[in-house]
Amino acid sequence: MSVFTDDVINFTSVLKMAYNFLSGREYLKKQKFRERKKLISVVLPFSDLSFAAGAVPVFPIRMESFNINQYLVALNSATSILGWGLTTKLLGFIKQFDALKIFDTILDEVLKSINVKYNEMYDLGVENGISSDFCYGIKGLYGMHVSKGKNVDANMNFAIRCSAFNKYYESLRKLVPRQIWVDIPSRNIGNALELLTENITNAISDLEDITGNHVADNSLNKQFRIGNQVKRYYKTIIYEISAEDFYPCNPATFAEILSLLGISFQDYNSNAQRYLENIANLVKEMRERIRKGIGMDVSKMPRILLTPVFGGWEPETQEFLYEQGARTLYADWEILGLLEEIPVSKGTNPVEEYARYLLNAATEGIGCDNNTLTDSYQRIAKKMNVDGIIFNQLFGCHSISNCYPMLREKVRKKLDIPITSIIFNKIGENVEQIKTRLGAYMEIVKPT
DSSP, X not given: OOSSSHHHHTOHHHHHHHHHHHTHHHHHHIIIIISXXXXXXOOSSOOHHHHHTTOEEEOGGGGSOOTHHHHSHHHHHHHHHHHHHHHHHHHHHHHTTOTTOHHHHHHHHHHHHHHHHHHHHHHHHXXXXXXXXXXXXXXXXXXXXXXHGGXXXXXXXXXXXXXXXXXXXXXGGGTOSOEEEEEOOOTTSTTHHHHHHHHHHHHHHHHHHHHOOOOOHHHHHHHHHHHHHHHHHHHIIIIIGGGOSEESSOHHHHHHHHHHHHHHTTTGGGOHHHHHHHHHHHHHHHHHHHHHTOSEEOTTSOEEEEEOOTTOOOTHHHHHHHHTTOEEXXXXXXXXXXXXXXXXXXXXXXXXXXXXXXXHHHHHSTTSOHHHHHHHHHHHHHHHTOSEEEEEEETXXXXXXXXXXXXXXXXXXXXXOOEEEEEESSTTSSHHHHHHHHHHHHHHHSOO
């Protein structure tokens, strides 16, 4: 099962998100050469400042050419004439006569091409001298910049708790000469908020210099409002819809939707307003399908939180868990404190509020110590009321993966739910070992 299944043929919003992500190359070329916009490379969900400056943030793999483009030409042409709503209805009608499963075959190949591209970027990073000690995510990101770094006007860096990640930022200087830094001070520094506010102000000045645009408070608040709405819809899916006993689609498809959100949230598919409309429609479509009884009863399927996955994970894991009768959930950005809203009320200083948002994330999530980080994993797992946790340990990760022993003890003592870990190095490697481990785990999780 995958995001490109029978279920999604009738999910207009998911088709749009998938198309916007995978057709990024053409969209970004138009933005750069026709609209004269500046492209800013971003990784992790730190795109707000770029949007506010009138630039186009881009998660760099989206500049690659995917095999999917040739398959979506007809879909794109149809939407320009019929619109997305009628096009998806047409696809649903044609699907009834697709005895040879041609649609499934084509779209499955598209999904495979994405995973192949991630591995290609990993290999490219290794071939170009990235340290073998780094994790899959960093190696892949470096490869993306080796491949397409020449196309961006600057790279946006947010210094976080991972020392390897910060070394990776430094290594990008030879690939992308223009670097914009936002150093997030230690939470133990008394004037941390003041320092971070100044760092953000300097980053905004750099963006103004690159784009030629003035970043006013109104521009920042406008982007924060869009981001806040996106985060609300995202949380609705994580906390409300995922907790339903009846899903609006197959749970394997639901897991793929969550993974698509996790990837695309980093740069909002380079168009914040469009992304907001898509995720709003996604929630609306999900609720409408549940109301009409379109979907699947999942009341007897245990809910498993698989985390962290933002640095890379084995996609077959969620498919195997589905085969074993479980539903897989992802919530990395919530665990890491990046789905919190940024105040935009009258009289607030948007730069200072953004600084406070980053400091809170550094204190409670992405930049915190192991004790606080494991508390965050535990807190979100409890809030989501999951039945088990699978901790994804990245080979080469010396920042997050080493917190597993502490997390395991806390979960066993305070949540009393099964927890296990799996080792990930590269997509497609050690799949059988992962399945063996998860098979034993599911014997514990399955309801008696």
